[in-house]
Amino acid sequence: MTVGREVTCRPLHKRPLWFLVGLGVAGAVLAGGRLAYSGDLVDGWVLGGLLAALVGVVCLYAVTVKVSADANGLDSRSLLRRRRSMSWQDIADLRVYVQYGRHGEEYLRVEVVLRDGRTRRLPLPVSGSHDDRAAFDEELEAFRALHRRHGAPESDHLAVISRRTAGRGPAVPLSLCLLLLAGAGLAAWLVPVTGATKEAWTSAVPCTAVTPSAERGECLTTRPAVIARTEVGEGKRRSSLYFADGRPLDRLTVSRESARGFRPGDHVEVTLWRDQVRVVARGDYVWREHFTSAGSVAVIAAACALAAGWPGARVLLLRRGRRLPDDEVLPSALPFTGVIVVTALWLLPLCYLHPMGLPASPVPLTWAVAGSLATLGLLTWAWRATRVRTPRDATAAAAREPLGEDVFLAARFLEATDYNPNGFGTHIVLGGGPPAVTPHPGPGRFAAKRIPAQRLTATGVRRLRGSDGDAVPRSWHIAELDDAGRPVRLAAAPADLTRIVRALGL
Template structure:
């Protein structure tokens, strides 16, 4: 067996083993509770499982091990050790995930020649500037170049907003939202029937015995003995003199503050529940869940599921594009679903049971569907992605005597872009120059040495280009006397700048 050249073990193993121990204690406590009580659904069982969940993740991390040598890469997750020879590995990628508050986790992914991907448990990092991760990745790349057949170019970076990030999580979230919407919609008929029954309930006949199951309203006088007002999220109560017709009633905090001790009130009772308390200065109504509000609550998850479907569609449309290329923003689809909700939600609220019950609602559906269709067609066109254009098709540079400022930035530190200070490129009779402002004037401008620049390629933006490059921009890769330089701008602006560079338009 060859001596390992790269060994990647998890750091902070003592902390991870401590979490594993706590998780094991939680799992044992939950199991013991189930055995003693015979109940699976129990508060202590849920607490034990909640404590055990982090232990499972800690166990996966503490058992993660990666060994790379001349024979290939062997990875261990929990108990099994699997190996992949270098000849079967086509590419090494970095998978980045956002952790919130500016933090990111990074892992190495093996891309096999048959298209499958294998995520390595190590090396892993929770910060972008981890030097140990960069050193381990560089060591793995050296072994890949020595014993495998790597492709040209740098290591691809895949994030949640790039091609190659996967779409199954969006699909799962969309299915979950559809299920939530369907379950909520099943309560619409009952809520509508209850609301209509309450509104149509007639007064009970005089001198007739009152039955709690009858669909009629009866009124009873009462006197408020005292009130108990609490914060809005807590229950407030009204207490009645002599406990008649009932001892106390849960009301809103506003009602408890409006009534005072000694106020005579009239209670309206329906199906055994107090639905209304009427006083001289304030009237409280029991909240009745309407069918329209339930229908709106069902429509909102469905719209959210549609947005998840749009995310899946964007990733499926870009599946043949290079991994790491930024996926177009889903904002046009979000606006389309917002426009759809603008006409669909009022329709659901006003006609929850019979959305096609009249000519008016059919007309409403038709007009709304046409508006939504236009919005979705526009979103489809806006997110199809533009291929890099030929600089020769760009508008000509400005005439002599006029300067035009274009939002563009060089991504590397150069003598004409020190420390990445430039945010715009100015074009005009003074020659192309980098400026830290959108004009007017060439204050602090740095001339671009067009005589030593050569354009090698133009491509869409990728995750490795950094967060300063907006979605939809293109990146031109230039050779600056043997040094790789990247210039990023919007497609039309980038083509105009490349054309203005003059000698840089000739590719080798």
């Protein structure tokens, strides 16, 4: 690859993809032949062939995709997709977009930011492991070199958009929040319906000879029946009771334990209510249908509403950080999670005990008022704890070092240096001696490495960016230093970082 000329990106592993393409072709032929022979679309061979054909189409797209760049701009094409070209003059910036798999794996892709604010992700290059990370970095740097030569990038540093940064779109958390709120609303609507059903069942009385036929569905009717056979389901299969001659019905779905409690040939009495079997009794064993209480449904509604608070907090943080650069890390939503947990401790029991509303008694009213005040206080604290703090705000909060006493501050250099070999340092000790890096929080300066402050120069202090990695806490800031011509980053809490910079004389 020659940086500054033409760059071409193709899939790294083509042989497995071409093998799956061939398998897809074979699957399509198999599905077509089997369908022509049997005419059954739901045949197993037909469905398997169609699935293989679908996989082959996806792999055909993956194996034929190509992304190239030259003096004119970026160009992406594939066999199954039309060509898309973008000139360097229309591109504002190139950045890294991190996608996450189901098990937390990270996939790095290149995202193109256009002058009009739109973004497009290139199909290549892609990095999904440490083995292909070097090739990904090389191709991305080649793209950026062409952009610097033939375009006008808006920024010099490489922005990394991860799930912690402000540039992440709110579509996913907003959709999840609305979905949970819709579930909470549906459950709340079912609370009075469920409560009325259970109350009607509890108050139902046996039918009599003078009960009108129109009202017999609301009273209890008892009939004799004989168990023909039982079916105990394994795994997720349902268990059932079968009645002789299909009277009063052919099959009744019960729990696994209830199906084991009856035997074929047992003479039982079944109780019908609202034209459905609700009780099956055999002297020493009784099965009763479970009616969900209004309190249980109210708890589900409250739990869904509380669960919607977490994605709602994510949307709120994205909204508060809308003026930040896209790659700056947002504060953590963990304080709002604490508010949700504390609220659940008093709200869920209250909803279970009083699903239809609070009575006039002073105990539940006091409970609700005290819980609401606690939630409001914690919500105010969470709002203040998640505010965006700039380096200037942290300067006034920094304290002076006490003379003659060692103070250990949680901080780390993000680059490996002679005073931070292999990134071993987790703390910086100040006060009783020269500033040093230590792998422990003290006491004592065991294994401490002295920081050569005389060769360090501070170039700036900034908030955390996505390119600084996920190992740095969200609330920390970064001091950008120059170590004899080599850029070095120092990460620490805002006030601690100011104290360290002052102690180093920077």
